[in-house]
Amino acid sequence: MKRVPGILLMVLLLGAVAPLNATPVEIVSPDAAQTFSYGHAAKKKLWWMEKEGVFCAEITFDNFYYANSTDPPKHETFLFKFPEVTFDPATKVFSVRGDGGRQVPVAVREKGLFGIGSWIRPLPGTIIYISKHHGEVKLILTATDRKQVGLLEGHWVEDNEGWFLQNLLRDLSSSR
Secondary structure, eight states: OOOOOHHHHHHHHHHHHGGGSOOOEEEEEEEEEEOOTTOEEEEEEEEEETTTTEEEEEEEEEOGGGOOSSSOOOEEEEEEEETTOEEETTTTEEEEEOGGGOEEEEEEEEEOGGGOSEEEEEOTTEEEEEEEETTEEEEEEEEOSSOOOSSOOSSEEEEEOSSOHHHHHHHHHHTO
8 A cells, every 4th residue: 555645645634624614704892891900701691682783792700719808709791792793583593794795603592491581502613702911801703604623612712811820721731
């Protein structure tokens, strides 16, 4: 059996993997917030403002890991809007217009427990990045019509610049 040259093998592998990575749509929320420099995003949820017709992310930050007797636990909640996202009531799918006008699904509205109420679940191709630099927070939503694969755990990725345990662990794991 002949050995396939290394470069040819790489091209074949990349050709097999490339279709899995559709070009993602990236939306930066026009909203920004200022919170604790060393706090973290304790609660995260997506919701739809019915009257305004706007897709939002609601994030609650806290100082839990740094709270003490002189600096008690505090919570701050902020709303980040993504006006580019639209909702189709017939399919209950939230989507955004991508390259060439194609609709890229972002999330789906699902019925709540026992059919009471509803909640919004991000779809497998959706990732919401929470970028925080010295307490200034920005949100970036990325969506693709294919599942995003990688080392991510869930749909929310918090990126805190500075000396934060999450960053130290990330840096240690990437240096191997």
